[in-house]
Amino acid sequence: MPKTLYQKIWDAHVIESNGDTALIYIDRHLVHEVTSPQAFEGLRNARRKLRRPELTLAVPDHNLPTTARIDPSGTILPIADPQSAAQLAALEKNTAEFGVPYIGATDRNQGIVHVIGPEQGFTLPGTTLVCGDSHSAAHGALGALAFGIGTSEVEHVMATQTLMLSQSKSMEVRVDGALNAGVSPKDLILHIIGVIGTAGGTGHVIEYRGKVFEEMSIEGRLTVANMSIEGGARAGLIAPDDKSFAYLKDRPMAPKGEQWETAVRYWKTLHTDDGAQFDKSVTINAAVVAPSVTWGTSPEDVVPITGHVPDPMSFADPSKQAAAQKSLDYMGLAAGTKMQDVEIENIFIGSCTNSRIEDLRAAASILRGRKKANGVKWAIVVPGSGLVKEQAEAEGLDEIFTQAGFEWREPGCSACLGMNPDKVPTGERCASTSNRNFVGRQGPGSRTHLVSPAMAAAAAVTGKLTDIRDF
Numbered sequence: 001m002p003k004t005l006y007q008k009i010w011d012a013h014v015i016e017s018n019g020d021t022a023l024i025y026i027d028r029h030l031v032h033e034v035t036s037p038q039a040f041e042g043l044r045n046a047r048r049k050l051r052r053p054e055l056t057l058a059v060p061d062h063n064l065p066t067t068a069r070i071d072p073s074g075t076i077l078p079i080a081d082p083q084s085a086a087q088l089a090a091l092e093k094n095t096a097e098f099g100v101p102y103i104g105a106t107d108r109n110q111g112i113v114h115v116i117g118p119e120q121g122f123t124l125p126g127t128t129l130v131c132g133d134s135h136s137a138a139h140g141a142l143g144a145l146a147f148g149i150g151t152s153e154v155e156h157v158m159a160t161q162t163l164m165l166s167q168s169k170s171m172e173v174r175v176d177g178a179l180n181a182g183v184s185p186k187d188l189i190l191h192i193i194g195v196i197g198t199a200g201g202t203g204h205v206i207e208y209r210g211k212v213f214e215e216m217s218i219e220g221r222l223t224v225a226n227m228s229i230e231g232g233a234r235a236g237l238i239a240p241d242d243k244s245f246a247y248l249k250d251r252p253m254a255p256k257g258e259q260w261e262t263a264v265r266y267w268k269t270l271h272t273d274d275g276a277q278f279d280k281s282v283t284i285n286a287a288v289v290a291p292s293v294t295w296g297t298s299p300e301d302v303v304p305i306t307g308h309v310p311d312p313m314s315f316a317d318p319s320k321q322a323a324a325q326k327s328l329d330y331m332g333l334a335a336g337t338k339m340q341d342v343e344i345e346n347i348f349i350g351s352c353t354n355s356r357i358e359d360l361r362a363a364a365s366i367l368r369g370r371k372k373a374n375g376v377k378w379a380i381v382v383p384g385s386g387l388v389k390e391q392a393e394a395e396g397l398d399e400i401f402t403q404a405g406f407e408w409r410e411p412g413c414s415a416c417l418g419m420n421p422d423k424v425p426t427g428e429r430c431a432s433t434s435n436r437n438f439v440g441r442q443g444p445g446s447r448t449h450l451v452s453p454a455m456a457a458a459a460a461v462t463g464k465l466t467d468i469r470d471f
Contacts, residue, residue, distance in 0.1 A: 002273035004170045005239050006205045009145040009270070013128050015162060024165050027127035028144070029157050030113045031058040031100065033091040034419070035132025039155035040094035050098050051161040057122050057253075058095045059103040060088050061112045062133075062419050066382050066409035069106050076106060084420065098158075111385025111411040114138040114352035118222065119385055121251025125240035125267040130157055135352050135435060136235075137228040141221035142248070143240035143270050145205070148229070168234045169279035171204035175212040177286035182469040184362065185220035186354060186433065186452035188212070189227045190292040194302035196282055201233030204280060207272060208238050212286045218247040219358040226353045227435050230299040239271040291468050293339055294437050294450040296327030301437070303339060305455070305467045311335040330439055331447050332427070339465050342449070346430040347372070347379035347406070347460040348442070349453055351416035354433035355384030359453040360392050364400040366457035366471055372405035373463030379406045380422065382414040404460070418443040431459035 003011070015023040036058070043050070050056060063084035070076055079085035088105065095102035103109050109116060114135055117123040125143035130136060132154045139146035153163060173192055193200075206228050213221065221238050228236025245264055248254045255263045290304035301324070303310070312324035312335065328335065333342070349355075349363050360383065372379050381401045383389035389411060392398055398408045415422040416434040418441065424430040426445030433456050434441075437448035449465060458466040 002276035004272045004276045004278060005143070005207055005237050005270055006145065006168070006170050007276070009126055009128065010167055012126065021164050021166050024128060024163050026130055026157050026161050026163055027055065028117075028122060028124070028129040029056040030117055030122070030129065030131035030136070031056055031091075031154070032062055032113050032131070032133065033060045033087040034062045035151050035154055036094065037087060037090045038151045039132075039158055040090070040098065042155040043098065043158055046159075048159050050100065050158050053099040054101070055161065056100045056158070057103070057117070057120070058091060058100050059110055059113055059116055060091055060105050061411075062413045062417070063087055064105055064412040065421050066380070066412045066414045067421070069410055081421070108386040108390065111383075111388065112352045112355060112413055114226065115355060115384035115388065118142055118218070118247075119251070119387060121248050121254030124248065124254065124263070125244060126270050130163070134229045135226050137233070138222050138226035138352055140228065140236040141218060141225040141238050142244050143237065143267065145235055145237065147235045169204045171201055171206045171233065172278040172281040173206050173208050173284070174210040174281065175208070175284045175286050176210040177212065179212060179286050179289060182291055182454070183289050184291075184452040184454060185216060185223040187292045188286075188289055189224045190294065190299070190302045190450060191289045192284065193227065193231045193299045194292070195284060196231050198230060198298055198300045199232045200282075201228065201231040204233050205235045205237060206231065206233040207278070208236060209272070213238055214241070217358060218243055219356045222356065223353055227299070230435060240267045291452065291455055293455065293465055294448070295331065295333060295339065296324065297330055297437055297439050298323070298327070299435070299437060299450065301327060302450075305339055305465060307339055309333045309335055309337040309339065340467060341464065342429070343375060343464045344431045344449070344459045345375065345377050345428040346424050347376060347456050348382075348415040348422075348424075348430055348432040348434065349380070349456050350382030350384070350414050351432075351434035352384065352413070353435045354453050355382060355388065357388050357391050359433065360388070360397050361395075363453040363457040364397045366454050366461065366468070367404040367406070368400050370404055370461045372460040375463040376405075376460050377428075379460050380409055380415065381406050382409045382422075383411050385411050406460070415442050417441060418446070424448070431456045431465065
């Protein structure tokens with residue numbers, strides 16, 4: 001019987017099933033400082049060890065400040081916020097006690113958990129991968145079945161290397177044709193979420209298919225898969241191919257020698273069979289996708305940059321009318337306003353969605369030889385990892401950013417979420433390359449407009465939301 005990619009990975013990991021739920025083996029577990037302390041404490045109280053510590057990888061990212069971590073004399077600088085300091089110290093202590101591989105805050109390999117997983121070759125096709133973070137779907141770009149879990153589940157995986165799960169339905173999002181000039185993977189995933197809505201993928205695992213994804217870089221695929229959760233999906237998948245294998249080859253934690261050859265032979269079987277049926281299917285013509293931007297407080301509140309803020313009464317559903325009006329009140333926008341007339345005070349380039357070298361190159365290409373507008377008060381670039389930072393500096397991208405008036409920071413989650421010092425001031429707007437624009441996501445009262453790295457850079461130059469194609 002023909003199977004989808006999701007069905008193949010699921011079936012390969014079922015240990016036991018009673019029909020409704022199954023005990024699933026978990027191949028990889030990524031851990032950070034926010035959702036792990038209680039899990040480690042649970043193990044400690046139960047006098048349990050980690051079942052497979054070598055299949056776990058820990059790194060600090062959410063609470064970690066992105067300002068300098070070491071002073072000129074080489075002394076590690078203290079964390080000012082007591083709660084953050086406690087969580088970061090707990091992660092270091094817990095990983096040492098339980099024998100978990102740990103990448104420390106001052107290690108050159110440190111970074112956002114969803115950047116370092118692929119970068120280190122910890123993320124592999126056909127594996128199940130979990131993390132106490134909803135954007136774990138990013139790893140599906142390499143053909144891993146990856147999803148976020150809660151703290152109690154973090155403890156369960158640590159103790160047993162398994163999870164009890166119900167099988168999701170399968171959903172196909174097919175995009176054929178070619179993206180127009182100036183349209184990035186971020187624009188595409190924002191457009192997809194605008195089409196299917198934030199509940200469109202609920203109960204499903206999305207597989208992204210079609211020529212556009214086949215031709216997309218691995219970094220672009222990581223951006224798309226990352227935001228699957230914003231479309232309501234449990235996970236997002238892209239079938240591994242020669243690009244995936246080339247990306248992973250010789251990564252530190254990837255298989256080597258004969259094991260590599262054996263792995264690649266298996267990975268080549270990981271695709272949806274001809275004739276396999278999806279429970280749901282959506283088809284999009286790449287030619288209709290434009291540079292996109294959000295206007296409201298949900299990722300589905302998206303329009304082309306050439307569009308206008310919608311009238312709440314233009315929505316058929318009364319509940320959507322009310323939600324749209326509430327969003328406009330919070331965002332301080334009026335129906336009918338041109339998106340390109342919206343002024344921006346803050347710029348954030350980073351997050352697990354858009355902090356890889358390809359993203360930084362795209363932004364730098366716009367900023368080269370230009371300066372941020374006087375009305376832009378705060379502009380930061382936060383590389384996704386120490387290795388991305390090193391590569392960007394070797395290419396001179398950091399100089400382009402600083403000469404344009406940006407701050408060049410250390411790796412971390414930063415202003416994606418209001419959990420560290422990088423917050424957007426109350427009532428001010430931010431053109432952000434992150435993944436969520438919820439109320440208060442970037443700080444209390446902050447107003448977020450989700451855009452691509454190039455669009456964020458363009459907004460910095462003009463001081464307002466701007467069509468990248470004008471550059």
